[in-house]
Amino acid sequence: MIKDDEFIRNDGVPITKEEIRALSLSKLNLIHSDSVIDIGCGSGGMTIEMAKIAKKAYAMDNSEDAINTTKANLEKFNIGNCELISGDAKEELEKVLKKLKESNESNELNALPSENLKIFIGGTQNIEEILKIANKYSIKTIVSNTIVVNTGLKIAEILENYGYEIDLINMNVSYGRKIKSGYMMIARNPITIITAKK
């Protein structure tokens, strides 16, 4: 896992912290033939870790600063298999899925390759619309992180109603900071990770 401080950062652009990235990645269970869509890519922390494993990554964010930060990190880590999409995920997600579906149909396959297409959601704006589209295109694996307790529960409820099997965990990580007399533990905020499978 890349260390947090190795990423290029810009003010106001969030990053998924190392331990949360490690756990989210393990929940996604990506293999090299998978494609993955990163919704709300922020600084590109997850984008880069996912693109290192997956065949192809799509990263979207409605913040220009986030897109520029992710772009800088893709360059820094020599990632060539990621398409950056600037815009609102509630429109852009459907465009990407529609394009993938059409290109698949023209290859005489009759559906979206939903077995090999996974969605990671780091940003949770317009979450209802995004999950609706994911379900419409029969995405089999969705992993979402959130720092907002309400959002985590909302995501779990919506996806459950769509028939997904839900795994919900809460993770608290503290870091040992060495001081003269020993270690003091510095707490990170708790993060909820929801894994939905169909």
Next chain:
Amino acid sequence: MIKDDEFIRNDGVPITKEEIRALSLSKLNLIHSDSVIDIGCGSGGMTIEMAKIAKKAYAMDNSEDAINTTKANLEKFNIGNCELISGDAKEELEKVLKKLKESNESNELNALPSENLKIFIGGTQNIEEILKIANKYSIKTIVSNTIVVNTGLKIAEILENYGYEIDLINMNVSYGRKIKSGYMMIARNPITIITAKK
């Protein structure tokens, strides 16, 4: 990551839980050319995840039940690149490292391939002796998990005195259990993960 309930289990033989495995694995940063020694392999949870990535794994435990459980899991998951060693790690670790050093020297390389050899410690009996041997053979990456707070701090202190750079984290995971009125969070015990690098 393999789900906890997919492993063959035997009474009294511990297993590293899914989320702790994911995080420990990311701290090890294994690549396919690495070898890894699993000290106190228990049910083989970490052994199997590590052997799936590394070139070669060595798993040791002083409990016959643990060795048999790991053996059953290696067979279940078709892992062929793992050597099982039954015995006390404070003797067996040195034997393995000595053998690796000699085989390396006979290949006209003049040292232990310590850059590509990592140690994971899941069991913490005789920890002082084990860390002493690891340091003697210049192991560059050591990751250790412990549920005992004292042991975590002791490991950090010993390795620090040997000149290792220490990363110490504490991890609390809770699982959402669905009940009629919503999710209740079931707590796992906090685990300390120490990563030592030279």
